[in-house]
Amino acid sequence: MTAHLGRRIAKGAATTAVAALAVAALSASQAPGVTDTPQGRESAGSQASPDPSADDTATDPRYYTDLPPLDSPTDDSSGDEEESGAGIPATVLDAYKKAEAALREARPGCNLPWQLLAAIGHVESGHASGGRVTADGTTRSPILGPVLNGVGFARITDTDDGAYDGDEVHDRAVGPMQFIPSTWASWGQDGNGDGEKNPNNIYDAALAAGHYLCAGDRDLSVQQQLNAAILSYNHSQDYLNTVLTWLEYYRKGTHEVPDGTGSVPSHPSDPVTDASPTPTTPAPTSPAPTTPAPSTPGKGGSEPGTTPPSTGGSGGSGGSGGSGSPSPGPADPGTPGPSDPASPSPTPTDTVHHLENAGTGKLTATAGDTFAGKIVARAETEKGEAVAKVRVRFTITGDTDAVFAGGETVATVVTSAAGTATAPALKAGEKTGDFTVRATVVGRSVPALEFAATVTAPEADALVRTGDAELICAPGAEFAEQVEVRATYKGAAADGVAATATLVRSADDATENDKGPYFEGADGKAVRTLSGLRTDADGLLKLPKLHADDTAGTYLLRITTTGGATLTVELKVAEPAA
Incomplete structure (x- = not known):
């Protein structure tokens, strides 16, 4: 030893x-x-990444x-x-x-x-x-x-x-x-x-x-x-x-x-x-x-x-x-x-008295999109003077899967000569709702500055069928064509939009019908309302196959989406022509 x-x-x-x-x-x-x-x-005056x-x-x-x-x-x-x-x-x-x-x-x-x-x-x-x-x-x-x-x-x-x-x-x-x-x-x-x-x-x-x-x-x-x-x-x-x-x-x-x-x-x-x-x-x-x-x-x-x-x-x-x-x-x-x-x-950090919002506006983004606005905080002395070269930590908190660019939920940024620190771009996840981005000064206990952010669900403002074939079948049979629609928002494909499909009583009565066409549930029973549907990356939504009971007549299928887009499709249950 x-x-x-x-x-x-x-x-x-x-x-x-x-x-x-x-x-x-x-x-x-x-x-x-x-x-x-x-x-x-970091170089002088640089704005740090989430690093x-x-x-x-x-x-x-x-x-x-x-x-x-x-x-x-x-x-x-x-x-x-x-x-x-x-x-x-x-x-x-x-x-x-x-x-x-x-x-x-x-x-x-x-x-x-x-x-x-x-x-x-x-x-x-x-x-x-x-x-x-x-x-x-x-x-x-x-x-x-x-x-x-x-x-x-x-x-x-x-x-x-x-x-x-x-x-x-x-x-x-x-x-x-x-x-x-x-x-x-x-x-x-x-x-x-x-x-x-x-x-x-x-x-x-x-x-x-x-x-x-x-x-x-x-x-x-x-x-x-x-x-x-x-x-x-x-x-x-x-x-x-x-x-x-x-x-x-x-x-x-x-x-x-x-x-x-x-x-x-x-x-x-x-x-x-x-x-x-x-x-x-x-x-x-x-x-x-x-x-x-x-x-x-x-x-x-x-x-x-x-x-x-x-x-x-x-x-x-x-x-x-x-x-x-x-x-x-x-x-x-x-x-x-x-x-x-x-x-x-004393260091610059020792002189920081508080953080101020430096022009950050309302933070709202659609699920999956990047927030347009940037989060900017300003480090100031008690007299309101800017403090440069101070580390500000931005932390995403709350029930959200939003992240900063690079996939992190925490980013540390050095304040500029103007005392401002700009957080990296904020990207919304799939979870909708409100969350908070908290800014704190690294190495000094001052009140946190909080920025409220909201993630909204994707929306569609228009729905159209992708085909024009007549939807008809005999009583007790299965419709040959599946209903497929395309959702758009301001002319562009609306992906990830939530939708509901309901077989309604009439054009003026949106309650669920109790007869006529139906979807088949996992247990084989008739289902006349489908919720939790979502459009794909191209804005397309293809519904499951439709079946008909023994009641002949003309029926309506109504599809609605988040954002208010609505489409009503006509279905016929009748014996085929001789």
């Missing part, structure tokens, strides 16, 4: 240099716009800088294997692979490799503290990062009332993938199917991290976009280098080890320097943010949906990069000032 320890300390001392060499080729292809500044991948890279507060300032061993990850002959992190605990490895499979189906264009989740999981928490998890993937003790109170780390005031991290004053990153509560609230997932979203469950956290990395329609098979995804987790070049090194290592192969026997890294990027831990949630005393004292209260380990993620959970102030966490800047609401870490310099 002594020899192993000495070897790891020596390796840790050279972390930055080795990491730089190990990923030189990989990093060379990084996009010119990708930096480790607080602005991350979490714009959300610096998703990360906390610490991660593990330990590098992989020089031997193959599948080589289990080395006695130092568990110390080096070559093996991945069985349940944790299963969670990474299940997350990859889920993302392959949900976001096939993302091309997320499970090895990326493993690389991030290693540098964030040492694979859940060496695999100290229960059978369902929940960590045996909550995993908390340092208190983000601006003393040595970023300053993020409480966003979850202590529900996830047990701290009602400041936030802390939570769980094996180190999500900050506010981020988990937006990105949390249920990866093990237990009906809960728990940031301290490796299945939930791994799937959430996968969705976060894939946001903004990224293709992680493209090196530039892969780099951008990792930097969105933690805006640090050294963090990027370290994760890429582990990614390449795991790509060469790996092996599983029993839960609880995995190694835990020993070199955090920066030691915990929390000078004012709360009485209820003491800061971890060990250098790693993986196993806080079990007396930590709060709901971090068991309460569903209580721990917002910090997709970059522990990333960087110091350690491997000297500054790891981004240097102070206007877009980072919680980074302490360079001269006096105990007295953080």
Whole structure:
């Protein structure tokens, strides 16, 4: 054990240099716009897409800088294997692979490799503290990062009332993938199917991290976009280098080890320097943010949906990069000032007093269509002055399947020089009704600004038959022709329009007839009203076959749609002419 320890300390001392060499080729292809500044991948004055890279507060300032061993990850002959992190605990490895499979189906264009989740999981928490998890993937003790109170780390005031991290004053990153509560609230997932979203469950956290990395329609098979995804987790070049090194290592192969026997890294990027831990949630005393004292209260380990993620959970102030966490800047609401870490310099975010509606009108769209209006919020000081370079998070809430462009329900946007943040285009789903888009300031507790939106059902204003053949059959027989109609709205095919077909008593009496033609139900009984019908993509609606009873005569079939389009079709029940 002594020899192993000495070897790891020596390796840790050279972390930055080795990491730089190990990923030189990989990093060379990084996009010119990708930096480790607080602005991350955004250029000055840009309007962000629904991309979490714009959300610096998703990360906390610490991660593990330990590098992989020089031997193959599948080589289990080395006695130092568990110390080096070559093996991945069985349940944790299963969670990474299940997350990859889920993302392959949900976001096939993302091309997320499970090895990326493993690389991030290693540098964030040492694979859940060496695999100290229960059978369902929940960590045996909550995993908390340092208190983000601006003393040595970023300053993020409480966003979850202590529900996830047990701290009602400041936030802390939570769980094996180190999500900050506010981020988990937006990105949390249920990866093990237990009906809960728990940031301290490796299945939930791994799937959430996968969705976060894939946001903004990224293709992680493209090196530039892969780099951008990792930097969105933690805006640090050294963090990027370290994760890429582990990614390449795991790509060469790996092996599983029993839960609880995995190694835990020993070199955090920066030691915990929390000078004012709360009485209820003491800061971890060990250098790693993986196993806080079990007396930590709060709901971090068991309460569903209580721990917002910090997709970059522990990333960087110091350690491997000297500054790891981004240097102070206007877009980072919680980074302490360079001269006096105990007295953080005010950031633009600190000056925001409220959000104002910046011209957003009535938000209405037909199901399946894109909303014509844009959602625009303006960050202002108490005096009504615009605040630029502030992150505004837009979140879709309510019983709706509406999404932003890219398929996300959350989008973070940086305010322009005019203080405005414009949300990505909003697309209506199939569910009709009202919902809300809530705008909040990332990293600051100010009243949310809510925008009401409504999705209406598709409509038709005209109906016509597609054929002109006479509809006639003998008593007790079946009509040879099926009734087919085309619905249009303002001259264009009206797709997805709800319709009802009823055999009525007369032109002036729309009540259901009790004799004459009928549709046949599943039980073989006569049905004279069909509801829940819907036109296809071309606006066409073809009704089931009609049957006739033994009552001869002329009857009417009336078809109506949402929007008021109506068509009455004549049916005849008579013996054919001699």
